[in-house]
Amino acid sequence: MYYSFLGLLLLVPLLLWAVLGVMKAKSDPASGRPLVAQEQVKAGPSTAAKPLNHSPLTRQEIAERLKKFAESEPPKALNDRGAMCYKPKAAPDRADYVCPKCGSRTLYTSDPVVISTVLTSIPAIRQIANELQSLQLQIDESQFCKKCSPKVKAPQINMTLRYSGEKEKHLVRNVSAMDLKLIREFLSGEDKHRAGRDVESPLKDHLKRIEELLGISSEAATPSK
Amino acid sequence: MGPRDDRPSQSRLAASFLPGTAVLEMTYACNHECLFCSCPWYDSRGGFEIRPELDVEQWKSVIAKLCTMGVCDLAFTGGEPLLKKGISEIIRFAASCEVEHIETKNQALVSRLGPPRLFLLSNGKIVDDQVLQLCQRHQVHLGLSLPGLSSFAEHTGKSQPGPVLHWFKRAKQLGLSTHVGITVTRKNLDELYETMAEALLAGADSVLLNRFMPGGRGLQHAQELLLNREQTQQMLAVAEEVLRLADRFGNVGTELPKCIIDPRLHSHLQVGSQCSAVLGFFVIDPSGYVRVCNHSPIRLHHVNEIEQVKDHPYWKRFVLKNYVPKACSGCHEAGRCDGGCREAAHIWQGALDAVDPILCEQDCRAFVARHGG
Numbered sequence: 275m276y277y278s279f280l281g282l283l284l285l286v287p288l289l290l291w292a293v294l295g296v297m298k299a300k301s302d303p304a305s306g307r308p309l310v311a312q313e314q315v316k317a318g319p320s321t322a323a324k325p326l327n328h329s330p331l332t333r334q335e336i337a338e339r340l341k342k343f344a345e346s347e348p349p350k351a352l353n354d355r356g357a358m359c360y361k362p363k364a365a366p367d368r369a370d371y372v373c374p375k376c377g378s379r380t381l382y383t384s385d386p387v388v389i390s391t392v393l394t395s396i397p398a399i400r401q402i403a404n405e406l407q408s409l410q411l412q413i414d415e416s417q418f419c420k421k422c423s424p425k426v427k428a429p430q431i432n433m434t435l436r437y438s439g440e441k442e443k444h445l446v447r448n449v450s451a452m453d454l455k456l457i458r459e460f461l462s463g464e465d466k467h468r469a470g471r472d473v474e475s476p477l478k479d480h481l482k483r484i485e486e487l488l489g490i491s492s493e494a495a496t497p498s499k
Numbered sequence: 500m501g502p503r504d505d506r507p508s509q510s511r512l513a514a515s516f517l518p519g520t521a522v523l524e525m526t527y528a529c530n531h532e533c534l535f536c537s538c539p540w541y542d543s544r545g546g547f548e549i550r551p552e553l554d555v556e557q558w559k560s561v562i563a564k565l566c567t568m569g570v571c572d573l574a575f576t577g578g579e580p581l582l583k584k585g586i587s588e589i590i591r592f593a594a595s596c597e598v599e600h601i602e603t604k605n606q607a608l609v610s611r612l613g614p615p616r617l618f619l620l621s622n623g624k625i626v627d628d629q630v631l632q633l634c635q636r637h638q639v640h641l642g643l644s645l646p647g648l649s650s651f652a653e654h655t656g657k658s659q660p661g662p663v664l665h666w667f668k669r670a671k672q673l674g675l676s677t678h679v680g681i682t683v684t685r686k687n688l689d690e691l692y693e694t695m696a697e698a699l700l701a702g703a704d705s706v707l708l709n710r711f712m713p714g715g716r717g718l719q720h721a722q723e724l725l726l727n728r729e730q731t732q733q734m735l736a737v738a739e740e741v742l743r744l745a746d747r748f749g750n751v752g753t754e755l756p757k758c759i760i761d762p763r764l765h766s767h768l769q770v771g772s773q774c775s776a777v778l779g780f781f782v783i784d785p786s787g788y789v790r791v792c793n794h795s796p797i798r799l800h801h802v803n804e805i806e807q808v809k810d811h812p813y814w815k816r817f818v819l820k821n822y823v824p825k826a827c828s829g830c831h832e833a834g835r836c837d838g839g840c841r842e843a844a845h846i847w848q849g850a851l852d853a854v855d856p857i858l859c860e861q862d863c864r865a866f867v868a869r870h871g872g
Contacts (some may be wrong), residue, residue, distance in 0.1 A: 286523050288525050327624070339506060354811045366602055367601075367602045367603055368601060368602060368608060369518070370513070370518065370778060370779070372516065372778065374776075374815075374818060374819050377809040377810065377815075378512060378513070378516060378570070379512070379513035379515065379516050379517070379518075380510055380511070380512055380513065381510060381511055381512075381513050381601055382509065382510045382511055382608075383510070383603040383606055383607060384603040385603070385606055388509075390546075393773070394835050395833045395834060396834070397773075397820050397833075398833040398834020398835070398836040399819065399834070400819060400821075401820070401833045401834060402833050403623055403824055404821075405829070415809055420510060420511060420512040427509075431762045451833070455831065455833070462829065468831040489838070
């Protein structure tokens with residue numbers, strides 16, 4: 275019972291949502307009812323992904339992979355219709371951001387874009403950046419912290435990466451979770467990009483962005499002899 | 500608390516690093532002996548020392564401090580909180596405090612002073628009209644535990660469900676806000692439909708569902724209680740069916756991995772996949788030690804040194820969500836799913852970034868053989 279309080283954080287806005295909606299309790303007694311799920315609940319989409327190689331990558335290696343990728347055939351089987359009929363859940367009252375550097379807590383409005391950024395995108399970016407060890411990625415979230423960046427009004431996440439053997443870093447401003455996913459998918463050798471709600475697209479469609487993120491063009495590779 | 504800035508804004512610094520909700524474990528004592536209880540002090544392996552409990556004045560001091568630090572929701576639990584001597588006085592004190600509620604209105608953050616939102620989570624055994632009147636007077640939301648109907652006595656070791664249903668009826672008459680808390684185990688899954696239905700018909704406003712997770716006393720009974728993946732999906736389906744029929748709403752209190760749920764099937768049941776520990780709430784145990792959640796056996800600092808909690812490595816892991824299982828690497832749900840309950844994984848497999856028990860292929864007999872019980 276007591277560990278069950280975890281859910282009460284969601285319960286308060288849910289109760290408000292319920293009270294404002296139409297509430298009718300059916301008075302039919304729950305007797306003789308058929309138990310059970312009317313359909314077998316299927317698990318969500320498979321999340322199996324190809325494993326990443328964590329050895330440090332040089333710029334040349336990346337360029338060669340990009341070149342091969344640009345020349346490859348796009349996939350034929352895609353789920354391009356996405357998931358249908360989602361019901362919205364009760365939105366939280368505000369979004370809390372906790373700075374990994376100073377530990378301060380910044381409160382944001384419950385604007386859907388802000389909520390999505392603070393509660394979903396930032397954790398996703400951190401998680402994926404952690405997985406991409408071969409690129410020595412650094413994520414700068416400091417603009418989201420009101421203590422670290424008191425004057426910033428429209429915070430962004432910036433990213434730097436450094437290739438093995440190089441001193442200079444490549445800076446990309448205003449990265450999103452999707453950007454990190456693109457990099458991960460490319461480095462895993464995937465040919466599809468999976469966006470939210472199971473929508474797939476050929477990863478090749480995002481080649482330009484991948485090049486911007488990695489700071490390399492697919493034409494930059496030295497031709498092999 | 501510093502001077503208030505009443506101008507609407509899109510963002511602002513919080514009063515402190517603390518999340519908005521504090522779960523206050525009033526006492527170690529309980530008048531049930533629930534098989535599924537995850538209170539860490541009931542873990543038969545030991546390791547969680549029962550230290551002197553905070554007294555009434557100390558709790559008041561803690562509550563007053565938390566209210567100045569941006570905490571605006573307080574939940575009284577335990578053990579069984581009604582066994583705490585002076586609990587009424589503590590609740591009355593909490594209701595007299597003033598906190599700053601920060602909410603979104605017209606796309607801006609607005610601030611409103613008022614008493615903290617209060618929650619009382621009880622097993623119902625010693626609830627009486629005085630308790631209900633206390634809740635009514637101070638607008639305390641009441642949660643009562645109902646782990647089954649025919650299986651109630653087996654789960655709790657003591658009682659029958661009748662009184663819990665009775666108090667839901669009384670609470671409804673008094674206009675109290677309530678929810679029924681149901682810990683779903685293998686033993687009560689078959690009567691989940693009836694359990695939920697009875698509670699809602701008795702007057703519970705909503706349902707807070709939890710799958711059994713190994714911890715505390717529950718570790719000894721994991722083999723007979725733990726739901727597998729299919730049973731968990733059955734739990735969700737049954738709950739959705741009841742709630743839809745009753746036109747009520749509910750949520751699952753403990754996060755589930757997205758790979759085993761299909762949210763498109765749930766219009767009345769909210770199922771979360773992200774851990775809220777440290778980000779949304781934290782716990783203070785009966786002796787005043789801060790923990791990340793009530794499932795966790797790890798004590799951080801005493802509440803008297805609460806500022807130091809911010810820099811505790813264990814707390815920081817939850818801030819950064821640096822606990823997603825390696826098995827989840829590459830998952831396209833990154834950021835939206837934490838791979839299930841982290842503390843359950845920690846207790847079950849010894850590491851915070853282990854897989855949730857529900858995804859674990861490990862035979863629980865092996866666990867029992869290792870740890871006894």
